[in-house]
Amino acid sequence: MSNALRDTVSRLLAAEGAIIEPVEPDGLEVLAPAPLQDALAIPELARLGFGLELAGQHLHVNLESEWMNRLQALVDRRGRLLQMTWPNAAAVPAGKDLGETAGRGLALDNATFRLGEAEPARTHYLWLAFRVTALSEEKREEIIHLCLNESNLAEAEHLVEPLRAALYDRRDCDAPGPDRDDAPPPPPTEGLRNLVARALPGRLRLLVAPFVAGMERRMTRDLERLRTYHADLMRETAVKLEEKKRKGEPDETLARERLRLDAIEREYAAKVADLQRKYAMTVEAELLQACRVLVPVRRQHLTILRRKGKRDYHLDWNPVSRRLDQLPCESCYALSKSHAICDDRLHILCPECHAPCPSCGKLYCRACHPARCPTCPRQ
The missing domain is CATH 3.30.360 (Dihydrodipicolinate Reductase; domain 2)
Structure with a gap:
């Protein structure tokens, strides 16, 4: 370091x-x-x-x-935004080999696909680095990365380490050259902001999950200690109250014991609220740097087939990581090994974003309907 x-x-x-x-x-x-x-x-x-x-x-x-x-x-x-060009066109796999690689890497649960032609192309990859701060009774800071192919929003997390190594060694990369017809324009700012707003939450939950699990264990332990302590106090006070009733002591004495029971209950509720505030967590993500890299790629075209619908799509093989990009979930952009296709607009979805509605049990697309299930009545 x-x-x-x-x-x-x-x-x-x-x-x-x-x-x-x-x-x-x-x-x-x-x-x-x-x-x-x-x-x-x-x-x-x-x-x-x-x-x-x-x-x-x-x-x-x-x-x-x-x-x-x-x-x-x-x-x-x-230095928040870096634009560069990757000039080294490493040997790319032949069209047949690339098609076989794409075929092995695609797992569609409810659809099929047909491979098309493979051709050379150029595309921009967008790499965003965020500093994540999780603050509770402890403070944790981590760096999280989001890397996407701008042409199809495919996942390209495998590019992060090779790009970081190249940037640190100042090799392989050039300053951006003159625009070319086959280099796509940058995405609109508003669209990029919406994409990040949908892609980050799932990654943040995975990142802080161990931290949250540890805090939940400590909170459960502290709540159990608190419950045991106040339960003993209330039991002792209740026994005293019954004993004084049996002895026929005056109402003023009994009222004091009842007030003591009420005070114990209020104190318990206040202590529980204090613990909840103590273990509450806030998570913030701050953009540290954006890197936009123009890369020569080998583009594999394919057609996704779902019932009577079809959709043209492509995946790119790049010479930086020497890997094929992964299909995105077009709702949450989480990494997933398998995907489903929605019926309405043929969105590519992870299993969670094509899951049944908890209320009515019907499958629906979270990309088409991000707010609520379209079948359930409005609340």
């Missing part, structure tokens, strides 16, 4: 006009211009240390340090 952080900081400072000299094992000497000195609160000649070995005059830098916050403020929103 220290080497990666050092290299990243070195590039950022060099882009701001600083002269950088590496210091082994994990340091940098920085000759900073005046604006950079003011922004980062460093002297003209600064020594930065990214490991535990360097001490003395080196300013220790890690991801949690205040100095990194100043660097983030300096960079601001620059």
